[in-house]
Amino acid sequence: AVEPTTPSLEELLALAVRVVEEGAAIARDPGKDLQVTTKSNRNDLVTAVDRRVEECIAERLLAESGYPLLGEEGHDVETWNGRVWVLDPIDGTMNYVETHRDYAISLALCEDGVPVLGVVMDVVPARCYTALRAGGAWCNGERLAPVKDERGFTDAVIITDLKEMWALPRLARCLEQSRGHRRYGSAALECVEVAAGRAGAFVHMWVSPWDIAAASLICTELGVVFTRLDGTPLDLRWKGSVLVAPGRIHRELLHRLMIDAE
Ligand code: IPD
Ligand code: CA
Ligand code: CA
Numbered sequence: 001a002v003e004p005t006t007p008s009l010e011e012l013l014a015l016a017v018r019v020v021e022e023g024a025a026i027a028r029d030p031g032k033d034l035q036v037t038t039k040s041n042r043n044d045l046v047t048a049v050d051r052r053v054e055e056c057i058a059e060r061l062l063a064e065s066g067y068p069l070l071g072e073e074g075h076d077v078e079t080w081n082g083r084v085w086v087l088d089p090i091d092g093t094m095n096y097v098e099t100h101r102d103y104a105i106s107l108a109l110c111e112d113g114v115p116v117l118g119v120v121m122d123v124v125p126a127r128c129y130t131a132l133r134a135g136g137a138w139c140n141g142e143r144l145a146p147v148k149d150e151r152g153f154t155d156a157v158i159i160t161d162l163k164e165m166w167a168l169p170r171l172a173r174c175l176e177q178s179r180g181h182r183r184y185g186s187a188a189l190e191c192v193e194v195a196a197g198r199a200g201a202f203v204h205m206w207v208s209p210w211d212i213a214a215a216s217l218i219c220t221e222l223g224v225v226f227t228r229l230d231g232t233p234l235d236l237r238w239k240g241s242v243l244v245a246p247g248r249i250h251r252e253l254l255h256r257l258m259i260d261a262e
């Protein structure tokens with residue numbers, strides 16, 4: 001009997017891009033009624049489109065790869081051992097509902113909890129960011145250059161949420177000294193802003209695996225340091241904080257956030 005060949009990571013990345021594009025087509029053409037409902041609180045939304053995109057991508061990936069899938073809107077896995085797809089069908093659902101832009105589809109393939117390929121699709125402009133572990137990162141197929149690690153945080157724009165500032169008064173001080181702060185409302189796209197060199201740092205107190213699985217690989221492939229807020233390495237299996245920045249800014253922010261600068 002002929003053994004079925006294991007697909008290469010390049011082939012799996014091509015598959016991931018194809019299914020994400022199918023998901024994006026669904027998101028762009030949502031039909032009349034989004035059927036917005038709330039989950040844990042009034043600002044935690046889900047729509048029929050989130051569910052439809054997840055269903056479509058999960059079905060296709062299962063049929064074509066056989067690997068299990070963890071997805072925000074209802075797909076769980078028994079274990080992170082081996083190969084597992086990690087999907088956020090719409091990252092930035094509030095944007096999807098309110099502004100119809102700045103939302104993404106995020107899909108990664110992990111091996112024993114470590115992302116080996118990732119796709120983050122900025123749906124409205126159809127910008128598809130991809131990465132292969134130890135292979136680099138691309139935007140719409142064009143290779144991205146590693147981030148420059150020259151600036152300090154006072155010359156950088158920092159992406160974070162006002163809520164983080166209440167929790168982290170030291171972060172508020174850093175923001176005052178920085179070029180300014182931004183917030184887009186999609187953690188995946190916010191990480192990609194740092195990877196693409198358009199922002200100097202991204203700080204978030206509470207992200208889930210599907211928010212960052214793909215984006216963390218895009219970042220690290222371009223030389224961006226991706227850790228928890230206290231500098232410890234990221235373990236994708238757990239929810240938690242993130243501090244994402246090129247080396248110098250990462251060191252400066254870590255020092256100021258963790259050690260009393262007084
Ligand atoms: C959310 C977005 C948002 C972040 C939240 C996430 P969702 O994801 O990434 O920017 O602040 O923590 O939950 O719910 O829109 O997929
Ligand atoms: Ca959500
Ligand atoms: Ca998300």
Ligand code: CA
Nearest residue numbers: 072088090091
């Ligand atoms: Ca989501």
